[in-house]
Amino acid sequence: RKEVEQDPGPFNVPEGATVAFNCTYSNSASQSFFWYRQDCRKEPKLLMSVYSSGNEDGRFTAQLNRASQYISLLIRDSKLSDSATYLCVVRMDSSYKLIFGSGTRLLVRP
């Protein structure tokens, strides 16, 4: 079983739609959680960290469910520019290493 699993998609949604991605992680010792965004043929960039109480950044909301070991990303009012691959990233306590999921591809159509 992969340490971090994501639905690869693609999620194909119209502009203005709300879309949500989930990501599950296998190690209950995981301590830090992030969403990265990767545009086609570009490097990944941090979108947002995920805090225990959930957090929002504009149209983006991230949630953490430790009991079920998953994190989610909700995008409201999708824009064409949101089209990208979203990577779920997990770090275990006392470890330098970040574990990356294989990504969920989002396509926002006009």
Place this chain on the structure above:
Amino acid sequence: NAGVTQTPKFQVLKTGQSMTLQCAQDMNHEYMSWYRQDPGMGLRLIHYSVGAGITDQGEVPNGYNVSRSTTEDFPLRLLSAAPSQTSVYFCASRTAGGGSFYEQYFGPGTRLTVT
């Protein structure tokens, strides 16, 4: 600040050839790492370094060597290229701090093809 830079952007090698992928950062980050990205596999850690003179293996280290003689530079050496090493390689760096400082900054990537 240039951030994280990588050279070359593209490379084609023949099986058995060796080469070095260059990575440099100007943010004085302690931590640097190399990943490879293959379709459906996500980013996999090859080697990493927590400071000058200190390196360690990641998830897929075989066939690769690294060294860290300075804080700024972290080259990745392919010893004898194989077609299985065809991939996109990303170098990344971050500070040693916690919390939001776990943000990793990535270089633009090197697209390597081994024939």
